[in-house]
Amino acid sequence: MANLNIIVPIKEVPDIEKVNFDREKGRIDRSSATTEPNPFDLNALEEAVKLKEEVGATITVLSMGPPQAEDTLKDAIARGADDAILLTDKGFAGSDTWATSYTLATAIKKVGDYDFIVCGEKTVDGDTGQVGPEIAEILDIPHVAYVNKTIDRDEEGIVVETEVWGSTYKKELKFPGLITVTKDVNEPRLPSVTDKLQAKKADIEKWGLDDLLEIGDEKHFGLSGSPTGVVNIEVPEEKGRETKIFEGPNAAKELIEELKSDMGGI
Amino acid sequence: MAYDVEDAEGVWIYCEQEKGEIHPVSYELLKKGRELADNLNTDLTALFLTPDGQDAQELIYRGADKVYLLEHDCFDDPNENPFRKNIVKLVEEDKPEIFLMGATHFGRSLAPRVASALETGLTADCTGLKIDDGEFVQIRPAFTGNILAHISTDRCPKMSTVRYKEFDEFEKDSSREGEIIEKEPVGYTEENIKILEEIIEEDVNIQEAEIVVSAGRGLKDPQDFEMIEEICSEVGGKVGSSRPLVDEGWISRNHQVGYSGNRVKPNLYIACGISGAPQHLAGMKESEIIVAINTDPSAPIFDHADYGIVGDLYEVLPELVKHLKEE
Numbered sequence: 041m042a043n044l045n046i047i048v049p050i051k052e053v054p055d056i057e058k059v060n061f062d063r064e065k066g067r068i069d070r071s072s073a074t075t076e077p078n079p080f081d082l083n084a085l086e087e088a089v090k091l092k093e094e095v096g097a098t099i100t101v102l103s104m105g106p107p108q109a110e111d112t113l114k115d116a117i118a119r120g121a122d123d124a125i126l127l128t129d130k131g132f133a134g135s136d137t138w139a140t141s142y143t144l145a146t147a148i149k150k151v152g153d154y155d156f157i158v159c160g161e162k163t164v165d166g167d168t169g170q171v172g173p174e175i176a177e178i179l180d181i182p183h184v185a186y187v188n189k190t191i192d193r194d195e196e197g198i199v200v201e202t203e204v205w206g207s208t209y210k211k212e213l214k215f216p217g218l219i220t221v222t223k224d225v226n227e228p229r230l231p232s233v234t235d236k237l238q239a240k241k242a243d244i245e246k247w248g249l250d251d252l253l254e255i256g257d258e259k260h261f262g263l264s265g266s267p268t269g270v271v272n273i274e275v276p277e278e279k280g281r282e283t284k285i286f287e288g289p290n291a292a293k294e295l296i297e298e299l300k301s302d303m304g305g306i
Numbered sequence: 307m308a309y310d311v312e313d314a315e316g317v318w319i320y321c322e323q324e325k326g327e328i329h330p331v332s333y334e335l336l337k338k339g340r341e342l343a344d345n346l347n348t349d350l351t352a353l354f355l356t357p358d359g360q361d362a363q364e365l366i367y368r369g370a371d372k373v374y375l376l377e378h379d380c381f382d383d384p385n386e387n388p389f390r391k392n393i394v395k396l397v398e399e400d401k402p403e404i405f406l407m408g409a410t411h412f413g414r415s416l417a418p419r420v421a422s423a424l425e426t427g428l429t430a431d432c433t434g435l436k437i438d439d440g441e442f443v444q445i446r447p448a449f450t451g452n453i454l455a456h457i458s459t460d461r462c463p464k465m466s467t468v469r470y471k472e473f474d475e476f477e478k479d480s481s482r483e484g485e486i487i488e489k490e491p492v493g494y495t496e497e498n499i500k501i502l503e504e505i506i507e508e509d510v511n512i513q514e515a516e517i518v519v520s521a522g523r524g525l526k527d528p529q530d531f532e533m534i535e536e537i538c539s540e541v542g543g544k545v546g547s548s549r550p551l552v553d554e555g556w557i558s559r560n561h562q563v564g565y566s567g568n569r570v571k572p573n574l575y576i577a578c579g580i581s582g583a584p585q586h587l588a589g590m591k592e593s594e595i596i597v598a599i600n601t602d603p604s605a606p607i608f609d610h611a612d613y614g615i616v617g618d619l620y621e622v623l624p625e626l627v628k629h630l631k632e633e
Contacts, residue, residue, distance in 0.1 A: 137418075138427055165449070167566070168430035170418040173386075177422035182387065182499040185415035188559075199502065204384040204411045205324040208505040214498040224559060260425075267308070267427030271443070272456035280609040281596065291615045292625035295597065296633070298613060302595060303573060 041096030042195035044155040044215070046088045048121065049144050049175070050081040050103045052112040053165045077112045080160025082119070082228040083221050088158050089120035090226070091193050098122045100151055104132055104143055110244045118231035118239035125151070131249035134263025137166070141174030142265065146256035147247060148179060156198070157218040161186055172220035181216045188224040307398070308426040314403035314462035317343040318351045320393065320417075321365055321373075322408045325382055326358035328365075330475065331408035335468060336369040337476035338435055339406055343371070345437040346403070353396060355389055355491070357382035366484035369476035373484065378491040383501050384412050388494040390419045395492055397424060402463050404442055406435070409467035417467050427459040429466045450565050451588040471513055471571050510544065510560035517543030517574045518593075520563055521551060522586070524579015524600065524619050528556035533623045534578065540630040546570065548586045564589035578619045582607030599623070 054073040088099045101116040103109050104127040113124035127147055135143060148154055157176075162169035169185070176183035188208075189201040197214040203222075213219065231239070249261060259265055286294045319335040321328060336352065343350040352370040354362055359377045366373060374396060380388040397405065397420070407417045409431050421428035433454070434445030444457045444466050459465070512518060519537045521530075534545050546563040547556070563570055565588035575593035580586060582598070582605055590596070591610050598611035599622050608614045615622050 173418035174422040177419045210502040212500045274454040285614045293629045
């Protein structure tokens with residue numbers, strides 16, 4: 041078996057379906073939501089585990105977040121990751137997408153000899169989908185985004201399918217490279233109870249800003265390193281519509297009549 | 307490398323093309339770009355990297371003052387690298403203040419590479435862009451559209467992506483005049499990434515549809531999408547779906563309507579058995595006419611619908627089909 045070095049960046053996110061939003065204050069009520077690994081990142085990790093099983097690899101998961109994000113990394117170990125690094129430091133707080141990408145890319149450089157990086161297509165809270173391609177640019181390696189199928193894999197590279205330009209393209213990526221995957225790429229396996237229990241005991245390495253300054257430039261980290269900033273938050277008014285309800289046995293017919301007069305025939 | 311706003315001038319848009327054919331998001335960017343450029347009293351430039359430049363004049367008719375035309379075969383494939391290399395070079399030479407790109411899959415893959423190479427900011431999926439007191443403000447929804455964040459960028463180019471169908475198109479005006487400037491593309495060799503083949507599949511293109519009929523959790527079986535298809539064939543619409551059914555694998559993701567799926571703005575949107583979670587509403591609430599069919603009269607979808615039928619879609623849809631057939 042070969043031994044590829046695979047890196048999977050993972051973000052801990054609030055459960056976006058359950059989170060309550062305080063419209064008055066214009067912010068989310070974080071205490072209302074539990075956290076979970078970003079769902080797309082689990083597809084990325086599963087893809088890495090497949091490569092590990094078929095070709096042979098060491099998987100390092102990497103997360104930037106508060107100290108509690110350790111739980112998400114332990115979950116990743118239960119799912120098949122070998123090593124985990126948590127990037128946690130007040131100096132990382134307030135990072136926008138580029139500063140986040142810079143921080144993760146700097147940590148990847150510090151890990152060193154990587155072959156392949158697998159990212160989720162986006163996070164459910166930030167929803168930008170920018171971090172994967174930005175990391176690839178900083179590392180100066182090629183990338184394929186929106187991978188919804190992986191076909192062949194060996195120690196040299198991977199063949200994938202991606203949806204782009206209203207069509208599907210089959211692309212071959214030679215390592216070192218990066219892909220971002222959609223939810224269609226695989227079905228992440230659930231970790232066994234034994235694996236979960238073992239992962240609880242795992243050691244999570246922690247790196248702070250100082251650890252990354254060996255390689256990175258201080259001016260690119262955190263809030264002050266972020267090119268973009270939020271200047272204002274607007275809570276839009278909910279614009280409802282007046283609804284005409286049709287009832288009874290003739291509801292369908294009446295609806296069609298109404299639509300016909302609105303639209304000039306349908 | 308990024309530069310200061312004092313050294314920057316002009317508004318740019320990236321004209322997305324697919325095998326030489328202009329993607330309509332480009333005309334929407336031109337409309338918004340025109341507004342911004344007029345506000346800043348500056349020029350609007352379209353970058354057109356294409357295997358075939360015959361439509362460059364169209365970009366002038368659609369609002370551009372200048373078109374930078376780079377013609378090369380390497381732009382015939384969706385391989386980001388030759389695009390990135392040429393765009394970064396043009397930006398560094400000319401130093402625009404603002405640079406907009408479409409948030410298509412290709413744009414979302416290419417724009418971060420360009421922004422990252424320039425070490426500048428990129429604001430994704432803007433729903434509003436304006437000049438406020440001379441400052442460029444980017445507005446984007448956050449937390450499933452519950453809030454709108456106003457974002458500024460502290461260096462140039464200030465880059466944003468905009469989803470298709472977010473803004474109106476610049477209507478064609480054949481009397482407009484402008485300049486097409488041909489530029490020599492930078493040569494490019496790629497060794498580590500190769501396009502093996504294009505797999506032609508059914509193109510759902512739900513965003514183009516004038517009528518969309520969507521199903522949600524009220525549907526009990528994947529087979530029952532046939533009912534939705536039947537309505538669609540009667541009215542000439544396309545089949546949509548809420549996220550849970552896509553996640554279940556009942557229908558392909560191309561059909562998904564919502565914040566994380568396709569944003570649609572058809573003339574008529576019929577939501578069948580969809581409760582109206584914020585995730586779904588964010589993808590369809592701008593539709594011209596919205597019809598909701600749901601068993602639960604308190605479902606949020608009814609707050610956003612023009613017409614509603616409180617009832618089981620398994621009873622209502624066959625009725626609708628029957629009456630439509632009679633028409």
